[in-house]
Amino acid sequence: MTAVALESGYWSALGEGVGAIILYALVGLVLMLVGFYAIDLTTPGALRKLVAEGKPNAIIVTAAGMLSMAFIVVLAIFAAGGKLAEGLIAALVFGLVGIIAQVISVRVVERVLGIDIGAALHAEKFTIEVLVVAAAHFALGLVVAVAIL
Numbered sequence: 001m002t003a004v005a006l007e008s009g010y011w012s013a014l015g016e017g018v019g020a021i022i023l024y025a026l027v028g029l030v031l032m033l034v035g036f037y038a039i040d041l042t043t044p045g046a047l048r049k050l051v052a053e054g055k056p057n058a059i060i061v062t063a064a065g066m067l068s069m070a071f072i073v074v075l076a077i078f079a080a081g082g083k084l085a086e087g088l089i090a091a092l093v094f095g096l097v098g099i100i101a102q103v104i105s106v107r108v109v110e111r112v113l114g115i116d117i118g119a120a121l122h123a124e125k126f127t128i129e130v131l132v133v134a135a136a137h138f139a140l141g142l143v144v145a146v147a148i149l
Helices: 010-042 047-052 056-079 084-113 117-122 129-148
Strands: none
Touching (some): 010 047, 056 129, 084 129
């Protein structure tokens, strides 16, 4: 018969880990929502409504924005090296800076390339120029995320 014993402090460490997951998830959720509303405020039309209506271009741009924010949050957590308070603060600060950088940069890309993002987001069918906008969101999220390291 083999006895199974848990190390001293196991339950405490497990509880701290679960708490960290919940806190990071909340920070990530807040940043994703702030990022969504920043994109929504800087694009023509009500993005949330366009997504709810199933407009394919609005969905693609929104999804790319969310993915880019996730990169930023994940790398901020990773860069914190397991220190909870520092990781939460870093994720929040880097996330907010990333949102600002992303929104400004994507608007610049749209303007330089002459993309009418308002018309694209309202279109009933997929238009290829949204891939450039989505790629700009995605790429900038990667740049900001790696800059955190």
